[in-house]
Amino acid sequence: VRETMGARIDQEHKRVILPELKMSNADLAKYDRIYIVACGTSMHAGLVGKDVIEKWTRVPVEVAVASEFRYRDPIYTDNTLMIVISQSGETADTLAALREAKKSNVTVLAITNVVGSSVAREADEVLFTWAGPEVAVASTKAYTSQVVALYLFALYLAQVKGTLAAAEVAEVVDHLQDIPAKIASLLEDAEQVRRFAESTKGVNSLFFIGRSLDYAVSLEGSLKLKEISYIHSEAYPAGELKHGTLALIEDNVPVVALATQPDIYEKMVSNIVEVKARGARVLGFAIEGDTDLAKSVDEVIYLPSTLPMLTPILTVIPLQLLSYFASVARGLDVDKPRNLAKSVTV
Ligand code: F1P
Known part of the structure; x- marks a missing residue:
């Protein structure tokens, strides 16, 4: 960077x-x-x-x-x-x-x-x-x-x-x-992500939800998980959940909920409440200093504060680490994922 x-x-x-x-x-x-x-x-x-x-x-x-x-x-x-x-x-x-x-x-x-x-x-x-x-x-x-x-x-x-x-x-x-x-501090302080990733060992499916820039970065979190951990996952715009996908949220389904954008924070929290009500186990992402999100989710990863427009560069780090630790926990070779080439030339 x-x-x-x-x-x-x-x-x-x-x-x-x-x-x-x-x-x-x-x-x-x-x-x-x-x-x-x-x-x-x-x-x-x-x-x-x-x-x-x-x-x-x-x-x-x-x-x-x-x-x-x-x-x-x-x-x-x-x-x-x-x-x-x-x-x-x-x-x-x-x-x-x-x-x-x-x-x-x-x-x-x-x-x-x-x-x-x-x-x-x-x-x-x-x-x-x-x-x-x-x-x-x-x-x-x-x-x-x-x-x-x-x-x-x-x-x-x-x-x-x-x-x-x-x-x-x-x-x-x-x-x-x-x-x-x-970024360096997020890479150093990866213990919480590792524990969450290890807890997904028996899980078949995982959801990422977010709005606006949080949605854009959650797509990358979901792709990384598929690429190197082979766990089915979907990234969903949080406001779109109610149009059908909410049916898949049931007891203990892990949901990673990104709530880093102040202008849509309240709406995001109401989406989190909806998935919690259906039994989801929610890992929230919030900006340091946020004292509210912890009340609505099971645990929170705190990101260093920056301009809201710049948070995707930080948010993606624990998301990448999540895939990495999930892959390691399953005994997979993180560096050589199946069916993926460094450059796809066909
Ligand atoms: C595009 C891409 C990568 C992916 C993998 C296969 O590559 O889809 O995003 O991680 O390496 O190819 P590129 O066009 O950015 O080189």
Whole structure:
């Protein structure tokens, strides 16, 4: 995460600089529609990026799964930007979507980790994540660094379009720079997550619920659990539960409930009360200093405080750890999950 920010933060003026962008600020300012296209974890990073870009720049963003997008007939305007995200830069579906867009002369910005990868070579613009080699197959630090790259891009676009004041950008930049230390503390203090993960040993299914950014990050928590622990899990927008899925919540079903977003906190708590009433065992996620959530759930993981828009980078850490410990508890090889390749090239 620190490397991703690296030379892109102007410490003196507390603003973002993206020296690698070849296009002019005037050209960048013209974009009024963005598609984010990616697969798996990278697509989930894109979902966080969507909320952030829309909030800070007011440019509408659609996130699409690359394996579907390549068969669509997308509606490109003259000012459409496509952002493709891929850790490896070789994922076949992502590459195919990029190539389709290039046939329509759409400008493509890639966010990738691998210098010299196909995605990096074929895109018009590239932001490298500089996350170092991903040792394991499942993406973990790739996600956090992709999310940071999207924050930096969103801030830069907001500066160019003038949709955020300099003081607002400076505030986010300050908080971003505190994130690495907060991640380190979450990684050090993993005992509670380990215990919860071990308690899911005999469990067949697990739910993640959240709203807005919490929902976006819960999708990644659920994918990680499936990828490396082989536990069936679903991530659900908490407000959508009542439209059918609530029927699956019964005695002792584990539910991970993310409640980190202040503007929707009360609504989230009422969803938690609904699942508790049906017997769920709830692990809540809250921001440190929250004294309320503990009253509605079985236990709480507390996250260091930051701007609500930045919490996904922190929330994902205990979620990744949960999958890791669940996998270890089941005697699985975390680094070599079944049926998953580092880059899916077919
Ligand atoms: C996409 C992805 C990863 C996943 C696994 C298979 O890869 O779905 O998110 O963890 O490695 O591929 P990429 O396009 O980001 O390299």
